[in-house]
Amino acid sequence: MAGTLGIKLARIAIVVAVLAAWEFLSRTGIVNPRLLPSASDTLATLWELLQRASVRNDLAVTASEVLIAFILAVPCGTAIGFLIAENRYFAEVAKPLLFFAFSIPKSIFLPMFILVFGVGFSQKVGFGFFSTIFIVIMSTTTAVESVKPDHLTVARSYGATPLQTAFRVYLPSMLPVLLEALRISMIFNLTGVILAEMYASRDGIGHQIATWGENFQMKQLLAGVVMIAAIAMTFNELVRSVESRCSHWRT
Known part of the structure; x- marks a missing residue:
């Protein structure tokens, strides 16, 4: 303590x-x-911005985009990563391709999302999903591979069903690694959505930050950066607290 x-x-x-x-x-x-601008002036500007209905609405738009992209990317990426890790042949084929795809800067694909989805909610959610899913897939494959074979052998020898094996062996063993991955994937998710808003958007806090920067409104710009950093750190600490409670499952 x-x-x-x-x-x-x-x-x-x-x-x-x-x-x-x-x-x-x-x-x-x-x-x-x-x-x-000084830290005190920036924080005062941040407080003033939070009183504006337009800024609160932009925060709500960004939060909804980030949340939906995250809710879609995590289960999809987890399922794909699990299937890859469980099939040795598929893993040998897919892993190099995943690392190759992960190494490509995602921002170069943003114009394609704008062309396909237009400038709107679906474009930002889609790009957030795209920015997040690869790290979730790679983290899940690592988590599955971290499960001790002895635990699986014992469970199966006692006649455990695939569902029981998934929830009583895989999940407890994978959860600490997955929670750690969630913190990282949220960074990619938030970055993707903010970038999409800054590049082409009519609303969202990323659009506001881009506007402040273009107009050289440094107090507002720095206040927006502090705002995003505070949100990211808050989520990070929430997941970290859950992760610390699950740390005993690593053994």
Whole structure:
């Protein structure tokens, strides 16, 4: 408990130190305040932005796009990854192709999504799904391969059905790895949706950030970046807390 508290205090201290350095650089003029508004001004601007109905609506649009893309990508990617890992021949064929596809920057495909889906909700959800599914597939194959063969042998020797094996052997063994993968996949998902909104969109917080940047509204731009970072870190910590409770299943 003391160790966990110390880690949390260290994290808070790092955040405070970064904000203090940011404030110092801007206030002293070491960095031009027009290019880097102070942390206090940025946070005040963030609070002001959150009072605007238009910004809250854009946040709701982005949240719905991210959530739907995530809900679609995770089960689809998990099912595909499980099938690949369970079939040795299929794994040998598909794995190199997956690594090749994963290594390609997804942003180069964004114009294709715009041409196919147009500029709208489905285009952003589709690109978020596309940005997420490969990391889910690869993480699932790794999770399946992490299951100890001895556990499967014992379960099958006692006559466990495939359904019982899936829920009582595979799932407990895979869950810690999958939860860790969820944190990473959400980063890809959020990045994909925000990028799609910045590239071509009529709404969403990514569209707002792009507009602020084009108009050189640095306080609003930095406030939007802080907003997205806070959302990502909140999700990360929620999944991390669940992951820590499931860590005993690794053994």
